[in-house]
Amino acid sequence: MTLENTPKTASNPVTTGDYSPWRFCTAPMMEWSDAHCRYFWRLLSKNARLYTEMVTSGALIHGDRRRFLHFNQEEHPIALQLGGSHIAELTECAKIAEDAGFDEINLNCGCPSDRVQNNKIGACLMAEPKLVAECLNTMQNAVNIPVTVKHRTGIDDLDSEEYLHTFVAELAAAGCQVFIVHARKAWLNGLSPKENREVPPLHYNYVHTLKKAFKDRTFVINGGITTLAQSQEQLNYVDGVMMGREAYHNPFVMAEVDNQLFNGNSAHSREDILQAFIEYSWRQYHSGTRLHHMSRHVLGIFAGQHGGKLFRRFISENACKKDATPAVLQSALDQMIAHRQQQHAHALQAGET
Structure with missing residues (x-):
């Protein structure tokens, strides 16, 4: 089944009415938010703003530019994150x-x-607001598309609300209009990246206060948001929300984004979404893409559903094989549906006896 998903161009992004273009965003996640993952997310939501994995400036200039810049036209609106x-x-x-x-x-x-710290990339730049402001200002003057920033509430001992406001004020004075704020500080020494996503406490109120102080700027809140109910609550205080790992591990949470956050109407069943992705996978497969590079992104589509574990196990055991084709995805879906029907039949039989 082919889902309606009209290709868009950079000059003709998805229409969001009176809503901020940053109302709902998916987070840039290394080794996860690649083009296949983003296409899958676009099947779930037409309005979500999608972000690439971080690409360092050196890698883009000196590396495989075609690989770093590849995206499907259906992914618009899409942002490239630079380090x-x-x-x-x-x-x-x-x-x-x-x-x-x-x-x-x-x-x-x-x-x-x-x-990334060793190359003066990432959170360590929060200690150098003037440098960040100059980078953003120069980039903005060179292009006609938005140049935005994603940062923490602070780093190490530079974690006061006063410092956060000083940092944002410096960037705002340089012309930055959109701030995506991970609502927890980062410890640059002593915590792993994973721990830095979990250990420092969340301070949503810091981001809410920023919006009050800089009313003419757009603020998107990130960190710990796992449901659309939480997203709705945050939208009472800020312009947008960014969801990360929950969108990856439990992707069907995005199926109601358009309905609940944009007053749209694009909800489809899990089975329909997967069928559309299987069609995409066949196109990519015939262009030379290995199945496991695509299939890993859909493992969570049936999370919490009867037969979901069977679905994940079948793909995990078979998609990595050298000769695997997207038929593996179809077989996983068919087996899961058959399992459900069998369970339902057993339940009916047990009820009769």
Whole structure:
């Protein structure tokens, strides 16, 4: 079954009416939010704003540019997240991203890993607001698409609300209009990236206060948001929400985004979504893509459903095989449906006896 999903261009993104274009976003997640994952998410929501994995400026300039810039036209609106602090490199990358058709460039000032810190990338840049402001200003002057920033509420001992407001004020003065704020600080030493997503406490009120102080700027809140009810609550205080790992592990949570957050009407069943992704997988497979690069993103589509474990196990055991085709996904779906029907028949029989 083919779901209606009209291709869009950078100059013609999804219409969101009076809503902020950043009302609901999916987070940039390394090794997860690739083009196949984003296409899958787009099947679930036409209005969600999608973000790529972080690409460093050096990798984009000197590496496999085609791989880093690849996306499906259906993914619009889509933002490229950049990591870096070299102004000339970031400016060159901004121009490259705009030419490639991206709708937004997002500067990463939130990643706490040692690897990026050593290259002056990510959360460590929160200690240098003037440098970040200059990077953003120069990038904005070079392109005609939004240049935004994603940052934490603070780092290490630079974690007061006063410092956070100073940081945002510096960037706002440089022309930054959109701030995506992970509502917890980052410890640059002593915690792993995973621990930095869980250990420092969430301070949603810090982000709410930012919106009050900078009313003409757009603020998107990130961190710990796992339901659309939580999203609705946050939208009473900020312009948008960003969901990360929940959207990956339990992707069907996004199936009601358009209905609940945009007053749209694009909900489909899990089975319909998967059938559409199977069609996509066949197209990609015939272009040379290995099945496991695509199938790993749909493992959670039946999370919490009868037969969901059977579905995940079948794909995990078979999609990684060298000769695996998207028929594996179809077989996983068919077996799960057959299992459900059998369970239902047994339940009816037990009720009769």
